[in-house]
Amino acid sequence: MIEVVNLSKHYGDKKAVNNISFKAEDGEVLGFLGPNGAGKSTTMNILTGYISCTAGKALIDGVDILEEPVKAKKNIGYLPEIPPLYLDMTVKEYLYFIYDLKKCKLPKISHLQDICSLVKIDHVYNRLIKNLSKGYKQRVGLAQALVGNPKVLILDEPTVGLDPKQIIEIRTLIRKLGKNHTVILSSHILSEVQAVCDRIVVINEGRVVANDTEENLSHKLTGDNKFVCRIDGKKDTVMRLIQSIDGVDKVYCDAEHKNDICDYRIEAAEGKEIRYELFRKMADNGFTILELKSAEMNLEDIFLKLTMGETIPALEENNDEEAEN
Numbered sequence: 087m088i089e090v091v092n093l094s095k096h097y098g099d100k101k102a103v104n105n106i107s108f109k110a111e112d113g114e115v116l117g118f119l120g121p122n123g124a125g126k127s128t129t130m131n132i133l134t135g136y137i138s139c140t141a142g143k144a145l146i147d148g149v150d151i152l153e154e155p156v157k158a159k160k161n162i163g164y165l166p167e168i169p170p171l172y173l174d175m176t177v178k179e180y181l182y183f184i185y186d187l188k189k190c191k192l193p194k195i196s197h198l199q200d201i202c203s204l205v206k207i208d209h210v211y212n213r214l215i216k217n218l219s220k221g222y223k224q225r226v227g228l229a230q231a232l233v234g235n236p237k238v239l240i241l242d243e244p245t246v247g248l249d250p251k252q253i254i255e256i257r258t259l260i261r262k263l264g265k266n267h268t269v270i271l272s273s274h275i276l277s278e279v280q281a282v283c284d285r286i287v288v289i290n291e292g293r294v295v296a297n298d299t300e301e302n303l304s305h306k307l308t309g310d311n312k313f314v315c316r317i318d319g320k321k322d323t324v325m326r327l328i329q330s331i332d333g334v335d336k337v338y339c340d341a342e343h344k345n346d347i348c349d350y351r352i353e354a355a356e357g358k359e360i361r362y363e364l365f366r367k368m369a370d371n372g373f374t375i376l377e378l379k380s381a382e383m384n385l386e387d388i389f390l391k392l393t394m395g396e397t398i399p400a401l402e403e404n405n406d407e408e409a410e411n
């Protein structure tokens with residue numbers, strides 16, 4: 087498990103990381119998302135013991151990375167954005183070298199064989215790393231992170247520069263690794279986080295602005311009061327009928343299809359249930375609701391909304407609690 091508690095890192099007056107707290111539970115793949123300069127690398131660097139923090143703590147499987155760095159680092163496998171490979175070594179030489187460097191105690195040959203078959207590099211075991219494709223180099227990078235079977239994997243932009251096929255392969259592999267490891271994956275790529283992660287922490291200007299599943303984030307940001315619907319009926323009459331429903335704040339016609347079929351976006355007042363009335367009014371006028379769904383946001387919308395200054399009420403409460411502590 088990874089636990090970050092009231093962590094701050096200041097560079098002079100600059101608060102690169104400002105009192106952030108989050109957890110990644112065992113067997114969870116946590117996406118760490120934020121725009122440039124948000125504080126992702128700073129947090130990763132603290133988590134891996136590369137730099138110290140100004141305040142707070144980071145625990146790796148219950149061990150404080152600053153107080154007991156050697157013990158904590160035994161539980162971390164780290165894949166930086168550029169894998170730390172020695173290109174003139176073969177895969178085998180390199181993994182043997184990492185095994186010794188990490189002072190690994192597991193049975194050498196079988197342990198390395200298990201890793202190689204997991205990340206599917208057994209058939210390039212005796213090849214020089216410099217002759218491997220970028221995707222295979224990335225797999226070798228993952229293999230070195232797995233030496234010693236650490237509980238926690240920290241992956242920094244693991245698919246940058248790979249082709250689409252390699253991206254899918256590495257993502258599938260990360261999901262598989264997530265079954266037996268706690269994984270933190272830092273990424274700018276929204277679809278990647280969406281495809282791979284169980285939960286998302288969004289960081290902006292050094293503060294956590296969201297920490298939830300994509301589904302819950304979308305729900306919290308959209309609320310229960312925005313809908314999109316497709317109705318078969320005369321547009322002007324439909325608009326008028328919707329506007330007349332108690333609780334409807336706004337209605338827009340988003341698209342007009344043929345035969346009087348239109349798409350509408352409806353915003354209702356907070357806490358007002360308008361759907362029953364909507365159904366009744368349309369039915370009474372002989373109009374048909376072909377589709378009605380909540381206007382949920384996709385991850386891109388969520389990310390933009392959060393990093394443009396919007397916070398989620400539930401999260402603000404948590405931040406207040408943290409500030410008080």
Ligand SMILES: Nc1ncnc2c1ncn2[C@@H]1O[C@H](COP(=O)(O)OP(=O)(O)OP(=O)(O)O)[C@@H](O)[C@H]1O
Nearest residue numbers: 097100101102120121122123124125126127128129
């Ligand atoms: N050594 C340093 N000295 C001064 N300021 C720093 C230092 N390292 C980082 N910063 C600042 O701290 C802030 C957070 O930087 P950080 O590299 O953690 O962001 P990031 O989210 O990883 O961004 P990117 O995605 O661009 O790598 C930035 O404003 C950066 O300029």
